[in-house]
Amino acid sequence: MADIIKLLPDHVANQIAAGEVVQRPASVVKELLENGIDAGAQTIQLICKDAGKTLIQVIDDGKGMSDTDAQMSFERHATSKITTAEDLFNLNTKGFRGEALASIAAVAHVLLKTKPKEAEIGTQLEVEGSKVIAQEACVTPTGTAIAVKNLFFNIPARRNFLKSNNVELRHIIDEFQRVALAHPSIAMSMYHNDNELFHLPRGGYKQRIVSIFGGKTQEKLVPVQEETDILTIEGFVVKPEFSKKTRGEQFFFVNDRFIKNAYLNHAVSAAFDGLLPERTRASYFLYLTVDPKSIDINIHPTKTEIKFDDEHALYAILRATIKHSLGQFNIAPVLDFDRDATLDTPYHYKNKDAQVPKVAVDRHFNPFETVSPPKKGAQLPKHEKESVVGWERLYEGLQSKNKETSGVSNVTYESEATTKALFEEGGLTAISVKTAMEGQEDAFAKAESTTYQLHKKYIVTTIKSGMVIIDQHRAHQRVLYEELLRNITIKESVSQQLLFPLLLNYNTAELALLLQLKEGLENTGFAFGNMEGEQVEVTGIPVSISEAEVPIVLEQLLSDLEHEVPEVGFSQTDSLAKSMAKSMAVKAGEPLNDLAREHLVNRLFACKEPSVSPANRKTFITLSGDELDRKFK
Numbered sequence: 001m002a003d004i005i006k007l008l009p010d011h012v013a014n015q016i017a018a019g020e021v022v023q024r025p026a027s028v029v030k031e032l033l034e035n036g037i038d039a040g041a042q043t044i045q046l047i048c049k050d051a052g053k054t055l056i057q058v059i060d061d062g063k064g065m066s067d068t069d070a071q072m073s074f075e076r077h078a079t080s081k082i083t084t085a086e087d088l089f090n091l092n093t094k095g096f097r098g099e100a101l102a103s104i105a106a107v108a109h110v111l112l113k114t115k116p117k118e119a120e121i122g123t124q125l126e127v128e129g130s131k132v133i134a135q136e137a138c139v140t141p142t143g144t145a146i147a148v149k150n151l152f153f154n155i156p157a158r159r160n161f162l163k164s165n166n167v168e169l170r171h172i173i174d175e176f177q178r179v180a181l182a183h184p185s186i187a188m189s190m191y192h193n194d195n196e197l198f199h200l201p202r203g204g205y206k207q208r209i210v211s212i213f214g215g216k217t218q219e220k221l222v223p224v225q226e227e228t229d230i231l232t233i234e235g236f237v238v239k240p241e242f243s244k245k246t247r248g249e250q251f252f253f254v255n256d257r258f259i260k261n262a263y264l265n266h267a268v269s270a271a272f273d274g275l276l277p278e279r280t281r282a283s284y285f286l287y288l289t290v291d292p293k294s295i296d297i298n299i300h301p302t303k304t305e306i307k308f309d310d311e312h313a314l315y316a317i318l319r320a321t322i323k324h325s326l327g328q329f330n331i332a333p334v335l336d337f338d339r340d341a342t343l344d345t346p347y348h349y350k351n352k353d354a355q356v357p358k359v360a361v362d363r364h365f366n367p368f369e370t371v372s373p374p375k376k377g378a379q380l381p382k383h384e385k386e387s388v389v390g391w392e393r394l395y396e397g398l399q400s401k402n403k404e405t406s407g408v409s410n411v412t413y414e415s416e417a418t419t420k421a422l423f424e425e426g427g428l429t430a431i432s433v434k435t436a437m438e439g440q441e442d443a444f445a446k447a448e449s450t451t452y453q454l455h456k457k458y459i460v461t462t463i464k465s466g467m468v469i470i471d472q473h474r475a476h477q478r479v480l481y482e483e484l485l486r487n488i489t490i491k492e493s494v495s496q497q498l499l500f501p502l503l504l505n506y507n508t509a510e511l512a513l514l515l516q517l518k519e520g521l522e523n524t525g526f527a528f529g530n531m532e533g534e535q536v537e538v539t540g541i542p543v544s545i546s547e548a549e550v551p552i553v554l555e556q557l558l559s560d561l562e563h564e565v566p567e568v569g570f571s572q573t574d575s576l577a578k579s580m581a582k583s584m585a586v587k588a589g590e591p592l593n594d595l596a597r598e599h600l601v602n603r604l605f606a607c608k609e610p611s612v613s614p615a616n617r618k619t620f621i622t623l624s625g626d627e628l629d630r631k632f633k
């Protein structure tokens with residue numbers, strides 16, 4: 001047999017390697033920014049066109065390269081940063097593999113201009129698909145400017161695989177922010193299609209966080225600081241009341257490198273235990289410094305994962321430090337043995353206004369009069385009628401309270417006489433599972449209710465063939481989703497104008513996203529005034545939500561769509577409707593009164609696709625009479 005193994009030509013090997021290093025424009029951004037930092041730059045500029053698909057340019061004022069180095073830098077495994085394997089354990093630079101430029105040059109058109117300080121004149125180098133096309137002397141300031149054009153020009157499959165500009169831009173912004181947060185002493189700016197998205201002057205950590213996430217961030221930060229033998233911690237956590245619904249701003253940096261680490265994230269959450277409002281996550285910007293020998297950053301090509309020697313110790317220190325900071329700034333409840341914890345206001349009641357209790361007084365009540373409870377529909381003398389109404393009202397409060405706290409636990413089963421045929425045709429009172437209070441109320445004029453709430457989560461009702469159990473949250477999502485879709489498509493929703501516009505703060509990336517969604521949002525009933533700087537003025541809102549819900553709905557929307565906002569058209573409308581339906585729908589745990597339950601059931605079954613939620617999960621299950629019979633065998 002003839003020999004068949006051969007070495008791959010360099011440009012093919014580079015293209016394959018590029019697959020690991022360069023997944024999308026954001027990967028190029030990360031590598032180029034990091035090279036600028038490794039070169040000791042004081043100022044770095046990032047310029048992108050069309051979310052990096054057309055152009056990614058990084059200009060630094062670092063140490064530059066000689067003309068030979070400039071040529072060498074595009075070779076695979078060409079690096080000035082390590083010489084032996086041992087150096088890997090003593091790494092102070094971002095890069096070390098010498099693969100980035102070679103990989104990028106394999107899949108794009110690259111133009112490099114560079115000049116070291118001591119040289120009078122610089123070098124310009126043009127590389128296309130790993131081939132040097134031109135090299136000449138040029139006039140250029142000290143430092144390096146590198147332009148990467150037409151990414152994946154020679155791999156159409158990968159180019160087609162890129163997401164919409166919004167998504168790719170979002171990834172670029174993420175990388176830019178991570179690098180910028182880790183290096184506040186370097187002035188950084190970012191332009192996209194000639195708009196300046198970020199302008200970050202030199203400063204400390206706090207200033208950098210504030211210039212990225214907006215002026216309002218300042219008052220939300222609690223400083224964290226600790227120095228031990230194995231680790232130094234610096235940075236900030238965000239006060240619990242400003243924690244975010246779904247996506248906290250969670251940033252860990254180890255030795256100035258952004259990392260993700262679920263275990264350490266857990267340590268932070270543990271420190272916040274009991275302080276966060278329901279369903280929110282802690283936000284933090286934490287900078288850890290450890291001995292480079294105690295970590296292994298070499299386990300992942302894109303280097304956001306990291307292995308520590310002693311994770312358990314780090315966990316304990318981190319948790320204790322953050323707990324201490326929260327305590328020092330009076331954020332954690334102080335230990336007080338004399339205080340009765342049951343008197344504490346639950347978090348979600350904290351900001352609610354106290355409600356004036358409703359009192360119904362029966363002006364005609366006479367303890368010496370003996371009036372038996374009147375029969376349904378019976379004619380009563382005028383004053384008695386009023387007294388009955390008062391009597392009923394008194395029960396109203398009790399009744400709903402009873403239901404809220406009872407679930408199904410204090411259900412009573414009525415006697416034979418009232419328990420009419422199970423699954424009767426037309427099924428009006430199919431199962432007479434009623435609370436004691438409902439029984440009372442029945443004596444009066446109210447229509448019999450045929451829906452029940454189970455564990456404040458499910459609605460139980462009957463149909464001809466048996467019984468339906470509806471998931472209230474999913475069902476409501478379906479209803480709202482179809483309604484929103486309709487409104488957005490026919491553009492005919494009703495908006496309530498706010499007397500005082502609502503001012504909400506967003507950072508640059510969020511604002512960019514909101515602007516993209518503006519039209520769709522307006523079709524649901526939102527109206528916007530000024531949208532600039534860091535502030536958005538909301539002047540009108542859909543009738544179906546309250547003013548207090550607006551920040552929550554928008555927050556959810558931004559978090560749902562930040563990585564996947566489709567450009568335009570149906571899929572944007574669809575994502576918008578899905579996200580809004582999710583945040584507006586009643587949640588599990590919310591008590592629903594008779595009317596709300598009935599309304600929801602009716603609206604659900606009037607939907608086009610009542611059986612699944614917008615996320616394609618079951619909204620209800622049925623249990624037929626036969627199935628029940630079988631269960632009782």
Ligand code: ADP
Nearest residue numbers: 035039073079080095096097098099100101144
């Ligand atoms: P690595 O960063 O892993 O060493 P790269 O492919 O990113 O590999 O870069 C190769 C080499 O080119 C670097 O080691 C460095 O010497 C040089 N280099 C790259 N970018 C710059 C820059 N912006 N300024 C100065 N030197 C650079």
Ligand code: MG
Nearest residue numbers: 031035095100
């Ligand atoms: Mg590098």
